[in-house]
Amino acid sequence: MGTTSETLVRERRPLAIDRRVTPHLVMKGMGKLVEYLLYAIISLVFLIPFVWMMLGSLRNETEIFQYLYPFGWRTVVPVEWTLKNFLDILGLSPEGKAFGLNFQRYLFNSAFVSFGVVCCSLIFNTLGAYFFARLDFPRKDLLLIFVIATMLVPFEATMVPLYIVIRTLNLHDSYWALIVPWYASPFVIFSLMQFFKEIPKELDEAAIIDGASYLGVLRHVIVPNALLEFQFIWNLFYWPLIAIGKKELQVIQVAIQMQTTQTQIYWGRTFAGAVLASLPVIILFLALQRFYIKGVVMTGLKG
């Protein structure tokens, strides 16, 4: 709303006054200054923890604590840069091996499970959405209610009951437990369905599609939803925590938590683990921001 009213107010003021240094212009300059200061403060508030994490992962353990007091730029910026923390947790250095650290495996598990869910969910959700948008079936409306009502099932509050089911099916402690519950999503089916409905049916019946409309589906629906799905699965903690007991099947989010419950906590390694657990999604987000925001708004507003 700010922009509209601002431009309108500006238009109504005679230009001649604006050229001279008037109290109004000084106020305006001050306003700009305050605005940019505000931007800087907000950015710092949201970014400092990440900067602290990333730079902290690149310094020696003792150095992290050495410069805490008084607070200065050395509190955050390393004196001596090192990759040792990463080599340790990935099990590539002798110390890491001695500790039995194996983050390569956990990273692989997280990536495998996330890609698995995204692929399955692309297939099954597209089929489901196509069914609702295009195919004939008696009482489709009831089925749609059945699908949409699952959006109301709260997530974290049903993890323990879900575990009872997975255990009864004997799927716990396997990759299946991490993939199978999420291969279909009411949110994705719903947003894809709306998109299929927008493409005129005659187009695909006459088989004259130049690919444009399906490319549109890909760009506007599938990529955003796949991104959200990937992030959702990659970031899961509670479910893998209870569903997986075997250490070698554990995902990165649980692995970094386990690190912090040991008797001696290494801050450098904890930082490095946090970087590995968060950087993939942060990079994906920064690279594909437009699609990402689209996905959030789509599932947020339409769903």
Next chain:
Amino acid sequence: MSGVTVATKPVGLWQRMGQRRTRNYLIAFLFILPALINFTVFRYLPILAAMQASLWQYSLLGGFGDFVGLQHYVNMLDDPLFWKSLQVTGTFVILKVPIQIVLSLALAILLQGEKWVAGFVRSAIFTPVVTSIMVISILWSMMYHSQLGLINSMLSGFGISRQAFLSDPNRALPAVTLMMIWKDMGFSMIILMAGLKGIPDTYYEAAIVDGANRWQAFWHITLPLLQRVLMFVVVTQTIFSFQVFVPVYTMTRGGPIDATKVIVYYIYQYGFLFQDMGYASALSMVTLALLLVVSVIQMRLFRTEVEY
């Protein structure tokens, strides 16, 4: 089917049509079947399983024991920790949701522009949203650390002595709440921003012609027209926040002296640490019912007739 075709070839066509239609239905059903199985087994069945388990003595190691009927639910009434966990969860939601929504609405209005600076700040605010709640919890518990934390280091720059955050029963819950506001703010900001974009410019132009200032325009145009989106954000954030688990699990383990024992953590404790799945299931059922009631009430409260 037009009557004419039916009349010319009555029996044969009807049969063939019937068969073809059944076959088409069958094929169509195969499209939706995988999704239906998923929702039945992994969304609805858990609720039924919890309902069943809540009526029995049931532990993961021992399996089903005696049938206890509604005993778990009766016990819940006398369980001070259950009430405490409800109170803690409620406090968390009531603290978090309003502050988060007000701040994110302010940010949405401030950062609406197309300028690259605004875009940069938006990305900064959104970074915690995409980052896992586990990473955020670990980072913030390190920042809150009473001796080695970044926050205490910064406070020392202002001459403020070291503070305990997570180990102080009065501060632990506000500290977790602050972190969660910080994490979720970008999400509500983006949704509200999309809502703001949906308000036609002509409304503001008309208001300015009528001599309204920006504040008046906000109260009389933005807020009423944003009501539906605001309602959506409030309801979803309330439901999300009600189920907070990971920060409590990682940062405080429900402590100190149960100051952060939220309901989902209490359920986890009963099911997996105390090995009492029956009681944990009963707690889950009550939480589900509460969430349903809360969201229905909220939808009623915020219902709006304004359409644009």
